[in-house]
Amino acid sequence: MQLFYTPYHSGIMKNLKYLFVGIVFGLALTKGEAISWFRMQEMFHFQGFHMYGIFMTAVPIGAIAILLIRKLNIHTFNGEAIDIPKKPYHHGIILGGLIFGFGWALTGACPGPLYAQVGAGYGVTLITLISAVAGTWVYAKLQPRLP
Amino acid sequence: MDFLYKPWPWYVAGPIIGLTVPSLLLLGNKRLGISSTLRQFCAAWYPANIPLLKYDWKKDSWNLYFVGGILIGGFIGGGLFENPNATELSQNTINDLRSLGLANFHGLLPHELFTWSNLLTWQGFFLMIAGGFMIGFGTRYARGCTSGHGIFGLSSLQWTSLVAIISFFIGGIVCSYFILPIILAS
Numbered sequence: 001m002q003l004f005y006t007p008y009h010s011g012i013m014k015n016l017k018y019l020f021v022g023i024v025f026g027l028a029l030t031k032g033e034a035i036s037w038f039r040m041q042e043m044f045h046f047q048g049f050h051m052y053g054i055f056m057t058a059v060p061i062g063a064i065a066i067l068l069i070r071k072l073n074i075h076t077f078n079g080e081a082i083d084i085p086k087k088p089y090h091h092g093i094i095l096g097g098l099i100f101g102f103g104w105a106l107t108g109a110c111p112g113p114l115y116a117q118v119g120a121g122y123g124v125t126l127i128t129l130i131s132a133v134a135g136t137w138v139y140a141k142l143q144p145r146l147p
Numbered sequence: 148m149d150f151l152y153k154p155w156p157w158y159v160a161g162p163i164i165g166l167t168v169p170s171l172l173l174l175g176n177k178r179l180g181i182s183s184t185l186r187q188f189c190a191a192w193y194p195a196n197i198p199l200l201k202y203d204w205k206k207d208s209w210n211l212y213f214v215g216g217i218l219i220g221g222f223i224g225g226g227l228f229e230n231p232n233a234t235e236l237s238q239n240t241i242n243d244l245r246s247l248g249l250a251n252f253h254g255l256l257p258h259e260l261f262t263w264s265n266l267l268t269w270q271g272f273f274l275m276i277a278g279g280f281m282i283g284f285g286t287r288y289a290r291g292c293t294s295g296h297g298i299f300g301l302s303s304l305q306w307t308s309l310v311a312i313i314s315f316f317i318g319g320i321v322c323s324y325f326i327l328p329i330i331l332a333s
Contacts, residue, residue: 014209019219022220027223028155036255038234038240044316047243053161061165076174084172084303102326104318104319106326118218119219120225124262125275136186137189
């Protein structure tokens with residue numbers, strides 16, 4: 001099933017729509033204080049509902065939308081089939097997850113909020129972002145030797 | 148314009164974040180996920196013949212536009228229309244952070260900690276450089292972050308993502324309870 005038809009653009013024009021979705025997403029992250037270091041400490045100490053409220057509204061809305069897309073076999077606006085590949089398990093899900101959790105608590109940010117923190121004018125978080133790129137590189141280098 | 152200055156309650160921000168999932172799927176069969184952009188920068192700048200970094204990163208360039216948008220969203224929401232008031236945290240959190248030496252709860256990050264001059268102290272090293280490194284290392288190792296696993300993975304009912312988000316939280320809780328007080332005391 002195809003909901004709408006939009007002409008297929010190429011290059012920058014094709015990607016501009018993602019910039020727009022990113023702006024809305026980034027604005028919601030920022031105004032929702034999901035990029036706030038303070039809110040992360042509150043969340044990890046179970047002292048406030050705010051962050052849990054965000055997860056508990058975002059996930060069911062995403063889940064209902066995906067359910068509808070699957071049940072009604074909805075295609076993209078360009079008529080392309082939508083596929084959602086399975087995420088296979090490996091031990092890095094837990095080990096890497098624990099490591100990332102540490103970084104999350106220290107910086108108050110996940111990768112998405114990191115970009116938003118830079119945009120919000122916390123210039124020094126650019127170093128955090130570059131450090132995150134370096135961390136990814138080192139993981140890639142060590143990958144063959146990790147469980 | 149008042150709504151742009153004020154922080155948004157969870158029941159406004161949460162649904163917008165959730166709607167990003169179908170928006171990206173409908174616009175171009177794209178799956179929400181942000182840690183992959185860190186890998187793209189590696190592949191673009193210094194792939195160094197590493198198998199994980201030798202791929203056509205330009206094919207996923209939509210993602211770079213998306214995070215460019217997040218950056219602009221952060222600028223609008225946190226720079227242009229910065230909340231003039233202190234974060235309305237729970238009193239327990241405020242008390243805990245006060246006892247760790249923080250006094251200023253304005254803005255999105257503690258102004259006392261996240262500064263250029265603090266960057267080259269041990270405290271700043273752990274908070275920004277080591278913290279960032281663990282974000283990049285950990286998310287790639289876990290094949291996703293809070294958006295890819297936490298929002299998209301859970302929305303598509305994948306048990307792997309549930310394992311991932313529980314691991315994220317265990318790491319965060321341990322660090323926030325036991326490690327952060329030591330770092331803030333230094």
